[in-house]
Amino acid sequence: MSVSLVVVTTVLGAIVGLLTPRVTWRLSVEYGEPPRSACENCNHKSDSWVRVRVACPGCGRRLGPRPWLTTAAGALTLGALGWAFGPDPVLPGYLAVGAIGVLLAFVDLAVLRLPDPLVAAAAVLGGGVLLLVSLLDWSFAPLLRALLGAAVLFGVYLVIALIPGANLGFGDVKLSAVLGLMLGWLGWPALVFGLLAPHLLNGPVALFLLFTGKAGRGTDLPLGPALLAGALVAVVVARHGLPLFG
Ligand SMILES: [Zn+2]
Numbered sequence: 001m002s003v004s005l006v007v008v009t010t011v012l013g014a015i016v017g018l019l020t021p022r023v024t025w026r027l028s029v030e031y032g033e034p035p036r037s038a039c040e041n042c043n044h045k046s047d048s049w050v051r052v053r054v055a056c057p058g059c060g061r062r063l064g065p066r067p068w069l070t071t072a073a074g075a076l077t078l079g080a081l082g083w084a085f086g087p088d089p090v091l092p093g094y095l096a097v098g099a100i101g102v103l104l105a106f107v108d109l110a111v112l113r114l115p116d117p118l119v120a121a122a123a124v125l126g127g128g129v130l131l132l133v134s135l136l137d138w139s140f141a142p143l144l145r146a147l148l149g150a151a152v153l154f155g156v157y158l159v160i161a162l163i164p165g166a167n168l169g170f171g172d173v174k175l176s177a178v179l180g181l182m183l184g185w186l187g188w189p190a191l192v193f194g195l196l197a198p199h200l201l202n203g204p205v206a207l208f209l210l211f212t213g214k215a216g217r218g219t220d221l222p223l224g225p226a227l228l229a230g231a232l233v234a235v236v237v238a239r240h241g242l243p244l245f246g
Pocket residue numbers: 039040041042043044056057058059060061
């Protein structure tokens with residue numbers, strides 16, 4: 001295990017997390033609307049994407065999610081990926097998907113949306129690195145499995161999304177294809193684990209919210225954060241060879 005690499009990716013994740021509230025706030029709009037550029041409270045204009053301070057200069061209200069939460073999520077996500085992969089040439093692809101994933105999770109929590117441009121960026125950056133590594137190694141079996149993984153998760157979630165009353169949007173379907181790509185590269189057990197883990201994670205959270213009265217039966221819970229967290233757990237488990245994965 002490469003300790004210095006874990007430190008580097010954790011710090012990188014913390015920086016991503018520090019910058020996440022501003023971008024999350026700007027992207028937390030309804031479908032088809034332009035990015036937010038004015039405070040909802042005092043209408044103070046604020047159209048920078050890169051900003052660490054979250055308080056509105058006009059009224060002091062916090063714009064976007066809590067910075068400690070996004071920083072912890074970023075550090076944990078990229079740190080875990082650095083720990084899972086070590087100095088593997090595919091690490092940059094997973095870090096890119098992880099960083100975008102942190103942002104996607106907070107946008108989904110805010111407005112129950114997974115913006116297409118972010119999901120597409122994750123697909124291009126993650127898939128691009130996998131393609132590059134395949135070309136450099138001139139070995140295409142993992143890439144083929146990654147593409148099949150993307151197709152499988154896309155298919156499974158598409159079927160679920162088409163079931164009437166399913167609490168699952170097409171944003172989730174598209175995201176699951178990207179996660180299927182990244183998990184498929186690691187092997188079929190990782191893919192299966194990544195398919196099941198989100199529901200193992202989301203079930204207890206939903207029950208907790210129901211019992212604490214924070215959510216009712218009709219409340220829409222975002223699935224994106226669970227899909228992303230489940231994929232992260234699947235990656236770590238797959239790379240660290242629990243008994244299940246031999
Ligand atoms: Zn304000």
